[in-house]
Amino acid sequence: MQSLKNILRPLLQSSKDLAPIVLVIAFFQLAVLKQPIPNLGGLVFGLVLVMLGLAFFVRGLDLGLFPLGEAMAYAFARKGSLFWLLCFAFALGFGTTAAEPALIAIADEAAAVAATGGMIVDTLDSREQYALGLRFTVALSVGCAIMIGVWRILKGWPLHLMIACGYVLVVIMTAIAPPEIIGIAYDSGGVTTSTITVPLVTALGVGLASSLQGRSPLLDGFGLIAFASLLPMIFVMAYGMII
DSSP states (O other): OHHHHHHHHHHHHHHHHHHHHHHHHHHIIIIISOOOOTTHHHHHHHHHHHHHHHHHHHHHIIIIIHHHHHHHHHHHHHHTOHHHHHHHHHHHHHHHHHTOHHHHHHHHHHHHHHHHTTSSOSSHHHHHHHHHHHHHHHHHHHHHHHHHHHHHHHHTOOHHHHHHHHHHHHHHHHHHSOHHHHHHHHHHHHHSOOTTHHHHHHHHHHHHHHHSTTOOHHHHSSOHHHHHHHHHHHHHHHHHHHO
16 A cells, blocks of 8 residues: 555656646637647647656656765765765766757757857858857866865855856856857756756755765755856856857
């Protein structure tokens, strides 16, 4: 009976999470557009797959990624090697971001627009180089962001001051960066927080703060994702100014 409850609970929660989306779509389709829902059978089947996927994903986070991130944070804290901890933080941010599908999509689209607008030569090779450079710039920025966030936890520096200074730098760079790169830079800050990176990075921060004396998991453990959203804007605008 307990096993059945453990299975049904995530399914019920995922159905509750999907309910507002379904209601919004149904309202505008039926009440505003006054049209029947096309391919209703396929839509229902797709929603069931999404519900199952969400349930399994959340369950997987609880069983796998969150414990893994916390366990690695505890292990690095016990090892006492700052070098390897920072290397792991950088590699985690860089590796997961470089393979992020949303980043690949926005980099390819940005390359196409840049070629059309005359920023780069309109050839396949130029587009691929531009997209690859943009992807690795964002991946490098996220790697540095996670590394800075881990360093902040170790030192106990105030998060709000660092984030505020970062956004002041974003505003300054916005005034001098090429206008064509600003929108791409801002959007790059949003595509870096993937479904794999967020749980691992969050668990890393909370686990590290929990294992250090004088650090609060609530006050010091969170904030890594904020750095991961901030630094890509700075790096991409710098990338646009260089090329």
